[in-house]
Amino acid sequence: MSGHTTRAAHDPVAGEVGVDRFYGCTTGKIGWVSKAAAKRGLKQARRQGRHIKAVYLCKHCNGWHLTSQVPRTSPTSAVA
Numbered sequence: 001m002s003g004h005t006t007r008a009a010h011d012p013v014a015g016e017v018g019v020d021r022f023y024g025c026t027t028g029k030i031g032w033v034s035k036a037a038a039k040r041g042l043k044q045a046r047r048q049g050r051h052i053k054a055v056y057l058c059k060h061c062n063g064w065h066l067t068s069q070v071p072r073t074s075p076t077s078a079v080a
């Protein structure tokens with residue numbers, strides 16, 4: 001499977017922090033500044049073969065995280 005495109009800019013990889021992301025959550029996960037940003041991260045993670053099922057708002061850092069489990073507390077965050 002080849003996902004190469006001709007886009008010039010660098011392609012962010014997992015673990016790299018860009019403008020949409022931040023470290024500092026007590027969970028140790030990368031946080032996303034908004035739900036839209038987290039959904040971009042979700043698509044990117046899926047391209048990398050990770051089984052991300054949903055994004056959710058974190059009560060510790062007030063940012064968003066990706067999860068491979070469907071969170072019971074946020075019924076609206078499941079993404080198709």
Ligand SMILES: [Zn+2]
Pocket residue numbers: 025026027031058059060061062063065
């Ligand atoms: Zn958090």
